Amino acid sequence: MRLAVIDTDSGFVRVLAKRLDAAGWECRVLSSGVPTDELVAMKLNALLVDISVLGPEGWSFLDRVCGVLPDLGVVVCTTGSTVAQRVRGLRLGADDWINKPTHPEEVMARIEAVVRRRRRGRANTDVGPLVAGELEIRPDQFQAFVSGQSAGLTRREFELLQVLAEAEGKVIEREEIYQRVWGYAMAHGDRSVDVFVRKLRRKLEKLSAGWEYIHTHFGVGYRFEPEETLGGATPAEPAPEPARAAEEPVDAVEDAESAASPPA
C-alpha cells in the first residue's frame, strides 16, 4: 500500500506515520501541493490531504488530481469543514472526507475502505494463462509465447497486450487503454498507445506470422482478436530466414532488442 500525505499538522502526521509504518504501508509526507505528474510518478494507491494546507488552490488541486488519476483513492482530512464544503469535495471526486480531530485508526480504516472499493472491481486478476490463436499469454511470466518461444515483450508491451486480450473481441478506446496500462489519464495528443501497438504487432508477427491479433478501429481505438490472414497459412510459407531452434528465447526483432540471452 503506497500512500502520500499532504498535511502540516506535525503531531497528527507523526502519530499517523507511526501507525502506517507499523502496518507496513509505504508513506510519503508532503507539506504542500505538488504537480500532478509528480504524484503520478509516485505510483500511489491513495492520497490523504488536508485541503486547508493548500489554501484557495485546494479545490482546483482536488479537481486536477481526481481528473488525472481516476484510480487514485483520495481522502480529505481537515478541521472545521462545513456540509457544503464536504459535498463540494466529494462531488469533485474525493472518495471520503474526515473531520479532524480524528483517530489514526479510523483514518486507516477509511483509506482501506476506499482502496478496497477500487480494487474489488478489478479483482478478477485471475492469473490463468490465456491462449488466443497461436499466442499464449502468461501473466505469471509477464510474457507471451508462441509454441514455447518467448516474444521478448517489455513490461509495457506485455501489459498493453494483456489489457487488449482480456477484452477479446471488444473495441477499446485509446483513452481507456492508456488509463489501464499507464495508470493515469492520457494527455491530449499522446501517441504512446499507437507506438506500442506498432511494437507489439511487429514482435507478434515475427513469431506468429500469418496471424493478426490487433485490429485498428479508425477514430476509436483497437480490438484484440486472433485472425488467420493468409488462406493456407502453413508455417512452411513465410520462411525467408526464420528457421530457428525451438528453445531459444528468441532475440526479438532485429531493430535493437536482444534481451536476456546471450545467443553466441
Add this chain to the structure above:
Amino acid sequence: MRLAVIDTDSGFVRVLAKRLDAAGWECRVLSSGVPTDELVAMKLNALLVDISVLGPEGWSFLDRVCGVLPDLGVVVCTTGSTVAQRVRGLRLGADDWINKPTHPEEVMARIEAVVRRRRRGRANTDVGPLVAGELEIRPDQFQAFVSGQSAGLTRREFELLQVLAEAEGKVIEREEIYQRVWGYAMAHGDRSVDVFVRKLRRKLEKLSAGWEYIHTHFGVGYRFEPEETLGGATPAEPAPEPARAAEEPVDAVEDAESAASPPA
C-alpha cells in the same frame, strides 16, 4: 441509481427520500434487516443502513451483505458511534460511515462517491446490445449490424445513431443532437447533423432495405423508430432471420418474394 434505506428514523427518512426523489434516484425504504437474497433481487447500487436498527445482529448483517454483494455500495449512518465501532464497520466491508445528525445532501454526496468509485473499477460491462427492427447496435464494437453484417459506420455516425436510438420514439432537436454527439453547442447554421443523418440513412438502407429508421420532423429535428416500408424491398443479401420489431403492432403484409418470417 437504485438505493435501499434501512432506518426507522421517520423524520430523517422522509426528508432524505424527498431529496432522493428529486434527484431521480429509485429508493426503497425498509424498517428492518432483510434476507440477503431479497437484497440481491432488488438489484441495488447502494445500501444506506442505520446499524443500530438491527441491534446486535447488525455486525453479522453487515458482514453477510458485504460478502454476498461485493459490488454493492454500503454506507452506515447512525448516531453516537465510537471510533472502534466505525473501524469495525469499515473493516467488515462498509464503504462509508456517517454520524447522525447529518445533512441529506452530504449523505447523497457520499453515496455518489461510493458508487462512482465502484463503477470506475469495473469495466463498462453495462453495455448491452440494442436491437431495433433489423438493426443491432453494439456499443462494444462502436458499430451497427444487420444479420451479422457491419454497417461500416464511422465513429460520428455511430454515435449519432446511438443518441437517436437511445431515445427511440422521441423527437430530438438538432441542437440537442449536436450537443450530445459533438459535445459542444451547435453554431448557428451548421448543417452537420443533416449531413450525418443522410450518411447514416444511406448506410442503413444499404443493409436493411425495406426499413426506415430515422424520421424527419420538419422544423424540429429527428426521431428514431424502426418502420417497415411497404414498398417492394429486394434485400440484396441473405436475410435468414429478420429480428422482430420491438413493439410495433404492424401485422406485416406478407411478401411472397422477400424473406417472410411470420412470428406467429
Add this chain to the structure above:
DNA sequence: TCGGTTGTGAATTACCTGTGAACAGCGGCT
C-alpha cells in the same frame, strides 16, 4: 406562391494512424 427548411453530392479541409528515428532515463557491467 413564397420563404424558410431539408436532402444531396462533391470539393475542401482537418484529423487520424502507421512508421521510422532521435532523444532521455535507468540500470547493469567493467
Add this chain to the structure above:
DNA sequence: AGCCGCTGTTCACAGGTAATTCACAACCGA
C-alpha cells in the same frame, strides 16, 4: 565512476480516412 544497452517517450512526416463546408435542388408549411 564511466560506459553501454535497453526501454519508454517524443517528434516529424507520409498516406489515408473522415468531417466539414458549400452550392443547389427538392420539399414543406403558411
